Amino acid sequence: MVKFVAKDLNIWFGQVRALKNVDIEIKANEILSIIGPSNSGKTSFLRMLNRLNDLSPGFRMGGWLGFDGEDIRKIDICGLRKRVGMVFALPLPLPLSIFENVAYGVKMHGERRRPKVCALVEHSLKQAYLWDEVKDRLDVSAFKLSGGQQQRLCIARTLAVEPEVILFDEPCSGLDPISTSKVEEAMLKLKKDYTIVLVTNNVKQAARVGDRTAFFLSGELVELDSTEKIFTNPADRRTDGYIRGEFG
Amino acid sequence: MSNTQRSQKIAFFFLFLATLLILVPVGLIVVVIVQKGLPAINWQFLSDIPRQGMRAGGIFPAIIGTFYLVFGAILFALPIGLLAAIYLSEYAGNNPLNRIIKLAIVNLAGVPSVVYGLFGLALFVVFLRFGASILSGSLTLGIMILPIIITTAREALESVPQSFREVSLSLGASKWQTIRHIVLPNAIPGILTGTILGLGRAAGETAPILFTVAAFYLPRLPKSIFDQVMALPYHLYVISTQVPNVEEKIRYGTALVLLSLVLFMNLVAIIIRYNFRKRKKW
Known part of the structure; x- marks a missing residue:
């Protein structure tokens, strides 16, 4: 099953063209890794999928982007963002307690019954492998957690609204190797139930967790193939050069 | 002593002098008023x-009159100013x-x-x-402090990190939910700062109330807002200036009461602000 389809997708921020004629399909229950140097358009592409680019001044799009076969511009934006969750590059807890962070999205979508909210918070924290570390101090400020814990809290917060797709925007860029492996472990377990799109600066991370890998360069999709193919026998020599660290 | 060190000493001296020059008049005003x-x-x-x-x-x-006027001005200017600031930011x-x-x-x-x-005389009276x-006096004072409240509230709202808004929206919250639950609670200390400034200004001004409310001599309490x-x-x-042979201590006593009233009202706002700042967690 296909979750997202982009056909001839172009986007601009003012005069700057951030994506050029991108054609891509994202399948359900896969982890698609997107690699590429900075300014290659990979984060801009990711932020198309939950329409977060709409917040940027001067944003325009051309072409077609569909989610479950529907034009993404025609779907109710709050409903879309509920179904397509996002984890940001830096751990960004809201200035609330641990519990309230995870419960925030749930409450915004109208769930007021306390037992239901508590159950969702516990389930989400368990899915993000954070429950055992925080279960005794749920009412403590989220800023008291370590960076790695904060990032897993952000994952739990995204899971709590029960999305279908989770977008990860360089989720481990600020984390140490042990925290990184915990986040990666969580991602691999989540694949069963969710579609995951992972933007990463870390080529090795793409190799470790991605089913398929896409390589972006200067706003163009250079190559998209199975992770194994991309890392052993890429079709484009620019992909080969990037993976071997010749530029970045 | 090297040249660099000397110029550093000189700069330090002038910076300190400037600070002292600000403190001295303020201190003197308070001392004179309290003493007399x-x-x-x-x-x-x-x-x-x-x-x-x-x-x-x-x-x-x-005392009661000034209290009513300031309270009325805030009651009018704070909600309108806050809503306008939310719209603008x-x-x-x-x-x-x-x-x-x-x-x-x-x-x-700056008007x-x-x-x-x-303006208050023409419009309200x-x-x-x-x-x-x-009513006329409060509305006039309220209009006078609106720009202060709008400007400071707008700055407070805009200083809430954009990333908080993005996180909230990315979870599917609507724009209004984001403002209501994330932006506004984190902007309250700054909004209160604007309220404090407006409050002090409203309590101390003579000209706006001269034509709109103030009585020369009215030895009873008001019964209604009219x-x-x-x-x-x-x-x-x-x-x-208008009544001859008023004892000096009565004049300075009145000034002292006005000063204390403004300080007291500011103190309340500062305590509220302090309690909100303690909860700010980034």
Whole structure:
């Protein structure tokens, strides 16, 4: 099953063209890794999928982007963002307690019954492998957690609204190797139930967790193939050069 | 001593001198007012009506009048100012018209207060037929402090990190939910700072209330918002210039009460702000 389809997708921020004629399909229950140097358009592409680019001044799009076969511009934006969750590059807890962070999205979508909210918070924290570390101090400020814990809290917060797709925007860029492996472990377990799109600066991370890998360069999709193919026998020599660290 | 060190010493000296120059007048004002005014302060002075042509008795009606006027001005200006600030910072786009509106609001803060007084006289007292009343005076003072409240509230809202908004929206919260639950709670300390500034200004101004509410001599308390009242700044002006042979300690006592009233109201706002700041967690 296909979750997202982009056909001839172009986007601009003012005069700057951030994506050029991108054609891509994202399948359900896969982890698609997107690699590429900075300014290659990979984060801009990711932020198309939950329409977060709409917040940027001067944003325009051309072409077609569909989610479950529907034009993404025609779907109710709050409903879309509920179904397509996002984890940001830096751990960004809201200035609330641990519990309230995870419960925030749930409450915004109208769930007021306390037992239901508590159950969702516990389930989400368990899915993000954070429950055992925080279960005794749920009412403590989220800023008291370590960076790695904060990032897993952000994952739990995204899971709590029960999305279908989770977008990860360089989720481990600020984390140490042990925290990184915990986040990666969580991602691999989540694949069963969710579609995951992972933007990463870390080529090795793409190799470790991605089913398929896409390589972006200067706003163009250079190559998209199975992770194994991309890392052993890429079709484009620019992909080969990037993976071997010749530029970045 | 090297050249660098010497110029550093000289710079340090002048910076310190400038700070001292600010502190000295402020300190002197407080010392003089307290020294000359304190002998007048007693229970009768605070709770009695003025007697013997305002040369004796108390200033209770003026205290109550100023309190009502400031309270009314905040009651009017804070909600409207806050809503306008939310619109300007969260909803209005960055187009030339909105930039002109923002610039106009900032400039309104610099309009002389007597102009607001005349405006209040024309609009509230005469055109809307509120007469010289607490209502007219409060509205005039409220309009005067609106620009301060809007500008500071807008800055407070804009200083809430954009990333918080993105996180909230990315979870599927609507724009209004994001403002209501994330932006506004984190902007409250800054909004209160603006309220404090507005409050002090409203309590101390004479010109805007001169034509719209202030009574020269009215030794009873107001019964409704359509009554005139005495007010501390105007009363101070009256007993300093219009009534002969008023004892010095009564004039300074009145000034001391006005100063204390403003400080007290500020203190309340500062305590509220402190409690919100403690909860700020980034």
